[in-house]
Amino acid sequence: MPxxxxxxxxxxxxxxxxxxxxxxxxxxxxxxRVEPLAAVEVRPDGRIGVRRGAGTTADLPTVLAVRGRLSVP
Structure with missing residues (x-):
């Protein structure tokens, strides 16, 4: 969902x-393996709006909750 x-x-x-x-x-x-960007918009209030596309990626906290801690090789 964008x-x-x-x-x-x-x-x-x-x-x-x-x-x-x-x-x-x-x-x-x-x-x-890279979540798509649907649009990048420079807004008049001094911010950039970044609309993410409908990818199937998960954020890092979600990955860690499912997978567990990462280890250093």
Whole structure:
């Protein structure tokens, strides 16, 4: 089910451009282990709206609850 995440836009122009570039790159990925991004929108209130696609991934707390703690190899 798609959902929105809001990210603060960095005030520094270079950091902002880097973040937007990374989001564009992430949005272009098509891989079964990467949750798709449906849209990235720069909002007038100084945040970036990131709409996640309908992926089948789980967040880390959910994975740890099912799997248990991770170990260092």
């Amino acid at each position: 959902s929105d995440e809001l990210i603060m836009i960095p005030a520094d122009a270079a950091a902002r451009d880097t973040l937007l570039h990374r989001l564009d790159t992430l949005g272009a990925l098509d891989h079964p």
